[in-house]
Amino acid sequence: MTERKPRKDAVRNRAAVFTAADTLFARCESPADVTMADIATAAGVGKGTLFRAFGDRSGLIRALYEARLEPVRAAIEEGPPPLGPATPPLQRVPALLDAVLCFKLDNRHLALALEGNGSDSPYRAEHYEQWHTMLRDMLEQIPGLTDSAFTAHALLAAVRADLVEHLAGHKRVPREEMRGHLASFAAKVLGTHPRGD
Amino acid sequence: MTERKPRKDAVRNRAAVFTAADTLFARCESPADVTMADIATAAGVGKGTLFRAFGDRSGLIRALYEARLEPVRAAIEEGPPPLGPATPPLQRVPALLDAVLCFKLDNRHLALALEGNGSDSPYRAEHYEQWHTMLRDMLEQIPGLTDSAFTAHALLAAVRADLVEHLAGHKRVPREEMRGHLASFAAKVLGTHPRGD
DNA sequence: GGGGAAGCGGACCGTGGGTCCGTATCGTAC
DNA sequence: GTACGATACGGACCCACGGTCCGCTTCCCC
Structure with missing residues (x-):
């Protein structure tokens, strides 16, 4: 046991911060409007606690994002078709893209907060690496x-989160229409044209 | 004449700021490392001048970006094939994408500064709208x-600038290889497979 | 219930974008 | 050439925000 179990108040506060941040990001227009102090206040916690638990702003956002994303990843790694690993790549790739799109539609502001983080490129985030590797492996089997x-x-x-936000939020493109466009785009790339050529 | 001609020193300073900013962005690793004060100092100008001339940081970057982009846009709008308007869409679309890619490779940090601007989405920038409209019109003719x-x-x-930066700068993918990948990707989307199907 | 570690919280700091206004410079009219 | 209004300059200043620090509290374990 290298891990000592964390104290009760620590766990409670961590959870409180999570839900507070989630709410604030969901409510506010731009992620930049939500300050660390705001989150701390909303969670009924001091700023110090917040930074102690997550390191910095970017760490907090990442933790929150990954928690929300967890179900999706589980569905892909060990769920039933068409997302699960038993699916042949030609159907699994579009299914994966659709899942990501839906997730970003449902968590627009959070995803935006994660990707629009100025200093550190979204491409260096660990979870991006994972998506990319998974997708690349599928593509290689085609x-x-x-x-x-x-x-x-x-x-x-x-x-990308800001593209999704632009289309869904600003241009008011309906959800199903976007999914359709994405599916058809993926089909073009994969060479499986939806309309008989 | 609603426009009064600007004062001589104003023009001179504007130019000085331009070149100073260009140099600084090119030299520094991340655009965030370049502060407005840095630029002002390098240009031998006060901060006030800088803000007076460009409004805010975002305005300065946008102005600089558009100035550098101007030749490319000219080549597309009135230049010779394969970029110019006389080219049939199936060749012009990949040519346009290639031109954008090359531009971003040559102006990595500037493009990064423009797109990674936290608050305002790159999709609301005027120049993006122009690229998109142009490309969409070409696609519609196919x-x-x-x-x-x-x-x-x-x-x-x-x-996107940060993807280009990730591949070219971080993963060290050579320029010609990226151009090849992009061309082949575009071909898939357009349905013009490079290798006989 | 006592001792020590883990955690708390909010005062505090540095930095960087953006503002303000007294002063210098320019263009022009004479 | 000079005087004068308009325009632009510039750096001291302001403030919001991310991040730190440290005396105090709470929890855990014995």
């Missing part, structure tokens, strides 16, 4: 497809 | 292609 690594990047770029 | 608007967004997302 015969006749080259440049899997780049293709994976380009496909993921199509579901 | 028979059998649906969802031109979304496709244009997705293609442009593949040349």
Whole structure:
């Protein structure tokens, strides 16, 4: 046991910060409007606690994001088709992209907060690396497809949080329409044209 | 004449700020490392002048970016093929994407500064709207292609500054290789597979 | 219930974007 | 050339925000 179990108040406060931050990000227009002090106050906690628990702003956002994302990742890694590992790549790739899109639609502001973090590029985040690796591996199993690594990047770029926000939030594109567009785009890239050529 | 001609010193200072900012952004690792005070000092100018001339940080970056981008836009709007308007869409679209990619490779830090601007989404910038409209119009002329608007967004997302920076700067992918990957990706989307199907 | 570690919290600090206004410079009219 | 109004300059100043620090509290374990 290298891990000592954390104190009760620490756990409670961590949870309080989580829910407070979640609420604030969801409510506010731009993630920049939510300050660390705001979150601390809303959670009924001192700023020090907040920084002690998460390191810095970026760490807090990342922790929150990953907690919310967890179910999706589980569904992909060990869930039933079409997301699960038993699915053949040609269907699993679009399913994965759709799942990511839906997640970002449901957590627009949080995703925006994570990716729009100025200093540190979203591409260095650990979870991006994971998505990319997973997607690239799937693409590599598709015969006749080259440049899997780049293709994976380009496909993921199509579901970037700020693009999703721009289309869904600003241009008011309905959810199902976006999903359709994305599916059709993925089909083009994969060579599985939806309409008989 | 609603415009009064600007004073000589104003023009001189504006130019000085431009070159100073350009140099600083090119030299520094992350755009966040370059402060407004830095730029003012390097240009031999007071901070007030700088803000008077450009409004705010974002305005300065935008002005600089657009000035550097001008030649590219000219080449697309009135230049010779394959960029110019006389080119058929199937060749012009990849040419445009390649031009954007090359521009971002040559102006990595500046593009990064523009797009990674936290508060205001890159999708609300005027120049993005122009790229998107142009690309979408080209796509619409290609028979059998649906969802031109979304496709244009997705293609442009593949040349986002931070992705380019990640691949070129961090992963050390050579320039020609990236251009090749992008061209092949565009070909997939356009349905013009490079290798006989 | 006593001792020590883990955690708390809010006063405090540094930094950087943005403002303000007295002063210098420019353009122009004579 | 000079005088004068308009325009621009510049750096001291302000303030919001991320992040730190340390005396005090709470918890855990014996």
